[in-house]
Amino acid sequence: MIILTQRDQSVLEAVITDYIETGEPVGSRTISKRSALNVSPATIRNVMADLEELGLLHQPHTSAGRIPTPKGLRIYIDSIMQSKQLERQERDLIREELRRKPRDVKDLLQRTSRFLSQYCRQAGVVLWPKLTVTRFKHIEFIRSGQQQVMVILISRSGLIHQTNIDWTEEISQRELDKYSSYVNELLQDLPLSSVKERIREEMRSEKALFDKLAARALEMARQAIHDSSFEDSEIYIEGQSNLLDNPEFADVARMRRLLHTFEDKSRIIRLLDVTLKASAGIQIILGTEDEFQGLQEMSLISSPYGRGDRPLGVLGVIGPMRMDYSRIIPVVEFTARFISQILELADEN
Amino acid sequence: MIILTQRDQSVLEAVITDYIETGEPVGSRTISKRSALNVSPATIRNVMADLEELGLLHQPHTSAGRIPTPKGLRIYIDSIMQSKQLERQERDLIREELRRKPRDVKDLLQRTSRFLSQYCRQAGVVLWPKLTVTRFKHIEFIRSGQQQVMVILISRSGLIHQTNIDWTEEISQRELDKYSSYVNELLQDLPLSSVKERIREEMRSEKALFDKLAARALEMARQAIHDSSFEDSEIYIEGQSNLLDNPEFADVARMRRLLHTFEDKSRIIRLLDVTLKASAGIQIILGTEDEFQGLQEMSLISSPYGRGDRPLGVLGVIGPMRMDYSRIIPVVEFTARFISQILELADEN
C-alpha cells in the first residue's frame, strides 16, 4: 500500500490534470506556477523524483517533463480526484437527448452509444442485453418453406431474436399457430434463463407424453432456443473518429491496431462482460491493466445498466488514457441510471 | 469524345497497372521496359505528355513520374481493361463462404459485407433491402402495456420490422390476435409497397364500415406502417481497418475524414441508392466524380442484388482509387448474383 503525503497528492494531481489538458509531459516549473502550494520548481522536482520512484510518474527521457503512469492514474482516480457533479441543466440535456421517441430497444441503445461518443468526444460503447437476462414475452412460429419454420422470440424489454429451424415433415401455418399459443401460455413471463429448463421439465411431464401437439410444440421451442446464437452478445461502438482527434493517435500504426480491435468485437465483449459480472457500478480499466490485448494505452469507463441485482448490459466510453475522468465518469454513471429506468419501465409492463 | 490510338491505350494501361501495383508515380523508363511495345523511354515520354494534355494522367511535380487521373481510370475501366474471369475454385470458395448456415437475413448480409472486405482487402459495404421492395409475410400485434402495442412485421425474405404504437383504449391480447389474423389474411403475399394502398382501399370497403373489428385492425395496421422508419435504409460497412493498410492512408487527416464519412452513413446510403435506382449491374464511382462529398480520392464498386427487375439492395467494395479493378469487379459481380439467388429462393417460398 502506497501512502502519500498531502503534498505528494497535490503534485500528482497537478501533473495529471495538466497532462490531461495538454497531452504533453509536464515540467516542474509549470506545476510550481499553477498549483496552489507555493513552492519552487526545485522542490517540486524532488517530490516528482519520489513519485517516479514509486512508479506513479514516468519520464519519457532524461530531459523531459513527467507523465502519469497507469498506476498513478489509478491512485488519482480512486482516491484523489473529485468527480464533478453534473449540473441540473446537464442532466436535463442528457434526459432530453435520450428520451426522444424511444421506439425500440435497438434504436435506444444505438442512440445512447452515439450520444456518449458525442458528449464525451470519445468512442461510445454499449453492450446489448443478452436474451437470457430478460423475461419471456412472446414466441411465434411462422412457416417459411415446406419444411422450414421461422421462429420469432420476443422479450418483455422488446428484444427480438430470430432463427430458422428445419422440420422433418410438412407442416401448416394453422398447426404452427397452435404450437405458438401453447408455448406462449407455458412460458409466459419466465426469465429466459430458465426457459430451457422449463421446457425440458414439461417434456417429461404426463401431458407431453400423451399429447402429440404439445410434444411437437415443445420440441420445436427447444430447437429454437437451442440455437447457438441465443446467448450471443452484440455491441455498438460509435464515434471512433472522435478518437482520431486526439493527438496521441497521430501515429498511424497505433490507430490501425485500435481499429482492428474495434472490428474484432469479441475482445471488447469479453472486456465488458467483466463489468457486467462484477456489476458493482462504475468500472475503469486502464490500458496496461487489460489482460486482453488490443486496448493498450486506452482506457475504458463503463457501468452496467438494468436493475442492480439483475444487470442487463453495459455501457461506457472508450478513449485514450488521457481523458477527463472527473467529467466523463459522472456522465457514464448518470446515463446508465437513466437507461436503466427506461428499460425497467418497459420490462415491468 | 476522346479517341486514343492503340499505342496511347497501351501506355495508359501500363501506367495504370503499374500504379495500381506500386502506388508510386510511374516513370517512362519503367514502362519502356515492362510494356510489350518496344519503344524507348523518350517515345513513351512523348505519349505521356499527350495523355497528360488530355487530362488522363497527372504529374505531382515536374520531376516525378505520372499517376492516372480519375478520368484516365474511367477510360481504362470502361474500354481498355479486361476483367479477369473468376477461376472455378475461386467461385466455389465464395459460395462455400457465404452459404454456410444462412440463418437470417441480417446475418447473411453482415457476413457478405465482411467477406467482401476480407477477400478484396478493402472495406465491404452492403445496403439492406428496404422493406418496401419485399413482400408481406406476417404481422403480429403484441400487447406491451396498457395502451401500447408492439407490432412485428415480417417480409417473405425474412426481414423484420418492429415498432411501437400507442392505442387510445385498453386492449387485450386475445383481441389483438384477432386483428393479426385478419390483417394477415388480407395482406398475404402483397408487395409491401402496395400494402398502404391496400389498407386504405379496404378501409373504404363495405366490410370495414360495418365490421368494428376489421375497422380497428385496419387502423392499427395503418399506424404501424405509417411509422417513419418504415422506409429507412441501413448499411453494413466492414473492414475499415483494411483501408489503413494502404500506404495512401498514412496521412492521418485523410483517414479522419474518411472515418467521419463512414460514421455518417446517410451519405453512403444516398450514394448506394443511385446504384439501386440505376439497377443496371455493376457501377463504379471514382472519388472526384462523387457529388456528395466525403469519398474524395476513394472509389466505390457496387452492384445491386435481387432480381434484375426488382433489386433488393446494393453491395460492393469501397477502397482507394488505386484498386485492382480487374479482380474486384468480377468478385462483386459474382457475389451479387449469388446473394440474389439465396434471397430469391427465400422470397419464393
Added chain:
DNA sequence: TTCTAGCACTCTATTGGGTTGAGTGCTACC
C-alpha cells in the same frame, strides 16, 4: 531538517545546407 537558487548537463526538435537519384523536356540526329 526543509526549501530554494543557481548552474551545468542532457536530450529532443528544428532548421538549413549539401547530396543523391529518379525523372523530365528539349534538341539534334537517324
Added chain:
DNA sequence: GGTAGCACTCAACCCAATAGAGTGCTAGAA
C-alpha cells in the same frame, strides 16, 4: 516518327548546428 544524349528540376535523405525545455545536483538560506 523514333531515339540518344544532356541539362535541368525537384523531392527525399542525411548531417551538423542550434535552440529550448527540463532535469539533477550542490551549496546555502530559513
